[in-house]
Each structure stands twice: as structure tokens, then as C-alpha cells.
Amino acid sequence: MGDPKAVAAQIRMKLPSLTPLEGKVASDILARKDIDEATPLREVAEKSGVSDAMVVKVAKKLGFAGFREFRQGLVDYNRSDTAALHSEISLQDSSSEIVQKVFRTAMQALEETFAILDLAAFERAVEYLHRAKQRDFYGLGGSAQIARDVAHKFLRIGVRASVFDDAHMMMMSAALLGPDDVVVAFSHSGTTAAVIEAVELARKNGARIIAVTNYAESPLAGLVDVVLCSTAQNAPLLGENATARIAQLNLLDALFVAIVQRDRATADQNLDRTMRAVQSKRRS
Known part of the structure; x- marks a missing residue:
């Protein structure tokens, strides 16, 4: 998909074109940070509660040639500086942490919008x-x-x-x-x-x-x-x-x-x- 910073954004943009189940699978996989080059298709499918064929189908509908290209795109994105900008806000966060997370989330939106x-x-x-x-x-x-x-x-x-x-x-x-x-x-x-x-x-x-x-x-x-x-x-x-x-x-x-x-x-x-x-x- 070209620029690694654009991978997550391009996936999110295609979510409305997927069925509810396909969208859930795509969102589940996108949210994972533990996927690497060795993560097998079977393991990804089992974590999402679907068949191997469904994961491959979702990958292709998202614009990838297949599961391997989908997996590599996610790996490249998760290793980018842009992916690291986002952090969820928790009830335990201090004022300093809240400010940092809000600003970094905005920075991520700018980086990804520029990339696409x-x-x-x-x-x-x-x-x-x-x-x-x-x-x-x-x-x-x-x-x-x-x-x-x-x-x-x-x-x-x-x-x-x-x-x-x-x-x-x-x-x-x-x-x-x-x-x-x-x-x-x-x-x-x-x-x-x-x-x-x-x-x-x-x-x-x-x-x-x-x-x-x-x-x-x-x-x-x-x-x-x-x-x-x-x-x-x-x-x-x-x-x-x-x-x-x-x-x-x-x-x-x-x-x-x-x-x-x-x-x-x-x-x-x-x-x-x-x-x-x-x-x-x-x-x-």
C-alpha cells in the first residue's frame, strides 16, 4: 500500500464497504499490536473467531493481494512512529498524561491524513x-x-x-x-x-x-x-x-x-x- 503511515487509515476508510462481520474482523486485526511476520493465518482467524478463508476475503476487500500482504502492511504500520502516537486515555491518567495523549492523537490524525x-x-x-x-x-x-x-x-x-x-x-x-x-x-x-x-x-x-x-x-x-x-x-x-x-x-x-x-x-x-x-x- 505504499507509505506505511497510510495503512491503518486506508483500512479504516474501507470499513463501510464491508459487511458487519467483515468489518468486525478487520477492526479486530487492526487493533492487534502483536502481529509480526511469523504470525500464521490460522492464529489470526481463531483470534477473530472466523475461518481462514474469511480473513483472506477481508484482506482482499481491503485492497491487499492476500493475507501475507495484509500482515506485512500491519507490521510496517505498527513499527512506524505514527502508530505509536495514539494511546487510550484512562481514569488513572494525570493532567500531564491527558494533555500528551490528546495532542498526540491529534498529531496522528494529521500524519495519517497527510499520508493518504x-x-x-x-x-x-x-x-x-x-x-x-x-x-x-x-x-x-x-x-x-x-x-x-x-x-x-x-x-x-x-x-x-x-x-x-x-x-x-x-x-x-x-x-x-x-x-x-x-x-x-x-x-x-x-x-x-x-x-x-x-x-x-x-x-x-x-x-x-x-x-x-x-x-x-x-x-x-x-x-x-x-x-x-x-x-x-x-x-x-x-x-x-x-x-x-x-x-x-x-x-x-x-x-x-x-x-x-x-x-x-x-x-x-x-x-x-x-x-x-x-x-x-x-x-x-
């Missing part, structure tokens, strides 16, 4: 957003907060974007879009019904669609022109969504900077104008 980033998709997203007549951002809950953060950055440089975090408003937006417009759909799971329905309508009307999600094979990802994936390991207290948002914010920051570079002179001019406009609101 599709630069060709990233560049297409930059081109679509730069050339768009109208840019509409869709997201609910935590995803809406990311959409607002990005829209705020864009406004500072004179790139107009609208944020819709209500199912009805998203559908109204989608109904008015056309081939010169772009939707950025934010959904960690890629299964948010309100977002998917609005994306379907926007796509029907000819708009380009960019998805920001954690799962490359989710229902949302299957509908769009460009998929930008974040990734994060699930943690009982922090949750997968919260950690992934940190990676998504950084991913969108990179997108913002790339768009600025398309017309740096205009961006700098608009940034100066918007900064001066709010200067009077600050107390000296």
Missing part, C-alpha cells in the same frame, strides 16, 4: 473552487462548524461562500445551482441523509461537488466529483469525529492557501480591506 492525501484530487478541488461562480457549503453539527471556519477564511480574501446547515436550506440552495457552481459537502461519516439528498439535487443541476469525509467508499463519496479524505483513530472519550475535524481543518487550510496562490495580488488586497474593516471593532 490524493494530491490530484486536491488540485481539482482548488481549480473548481477558484473558478466557481457560487460556492455553497453543506454540513450539519460539527461538520457545519468546519464549513463556517472555511467560509470565514475565504471571505477575508474576497472569495464568497455560503454555509447551509439546515436540510431545507440545503435543498433550496441545491435547486438554484448550475454548471458554474460548486458544492463542498462536509460529512464525517459520508452517510448524512440531508447532505446526500442536497448533493444529489445539486449534481442533477450540473454543479461540481467536493466531499470532505472520513470514508472514501461512503454513499456521499460515490456521488461527487472530488473526495478529500481525513482520517482519525476512534477514541472512546474524544471520539473519531472530534479528532478527524482537526485533520479536516488543516486540510481545508491547505486548500485555502492554494486558492490564495492562484491570485495572490487580489487576495492580499482583499485581505487588507477586510482587516481594516474590522479594525474599529477592536479595543486598543
